[in-house]
Amino acid sequence: MKPCQAVAFLDRDGVLIEDVHYLSRPDQLRLRPGVPRALRELQRLGFRLAVVTNQSGVARGYLSLAQLHRVHRLLALRLQQEGVYGLEFLVCPHHPSERCGCRKPGTFLALQYFRRHPEVCRGIVVGDRASDMAFAQRLGFPGFCVGTCGLYNAPEIVGSFPGLPEVVQWLKQHPGFPS
Ligand SMILES: [Mg+2]
Ligand SMILES: [Zn+2]
Numbered sequence: 207m208k209p210c211q212a213v214a215f216l217d218r219d220g221v222l223i224e225d226v227h228y229l230s231r232p233d234q235l236r237l238r239p240g241v242p243r244a245l246r247e248l249q250r251l252g253f254r255l256a257v258v259t260n261q262s263g264v265a266r267g268y269l270s271l272a273q274l275h276r277v278h279r280l281l282a283l284r285l286q287q288e289g290v291y292g293l294e295f296l297v298c299p300h301h302p303s304e305r306c307g308c309r310k311p312g313t314f315l316a317l318q319y320f321r322r323h324p325e326v327c328r329g330i331v332v333g334d335r336a337s338d339m340a341f342a343q344r345l346g347f348p349g350f351c352v353g354t355c356g357l358y359n360a361p362e363i364v365g366s367f368p369g370l371p372e373v374v375q376w377l378k379q380h381p382g383f384p385s
């Protein structure tokens with residue numbers, strides 16, 4: 207039996223890139239400090255990388271799906287230039303009122319991911335909002351909060367960190383996490 211792999215479900219806005227209100231143009235894209243290196247280290251620790259992001263700006267008409275994909279292609283390219291490959295994007299473009307199953311904390315996108323990657327059976331969630339931590343809780347994954355996450359509190363939340371680099375520091379000090 208192959209060993210079971212881990213995934214890091216990463217929020218986009220406020221974790222990988224600076225949170226810009228309904229970002230639609232590539233020139234608004236700014237990586238947060240230390241992110242490329244932190245992602246390389248996560249991969250070295252054995253994590254697959256997947257961005258899980260609520261983008262209701264599409265449903266609200268602030269940007270088109272094509273624009274969103276353009277932004278994500280550019281983000282992937284920037285990261286490739288820094289040696290980060292294989293990032294997957296799981297996107298909910300719906301409005302909260304649509305009550306879809308894919309908007310975090312909904313787990314539909316994650317469940318689809320597990321179907322595509324049966325080798326993955328454990329993982330973590332890194333996010334900056336209460337919805338990210340609730341997403342972690344619903345998956346039964348440990349949640350790493352960047353900032354305060356709306357003061358969300360649950361036993362599954364490992365702690366609050368200034369950014370992704372500090373989360374990775376913590377993981378390096380806890381080899382094999384999560385088991
Ligand atoms: Mg966010
Ligand atoms: Zn959705």
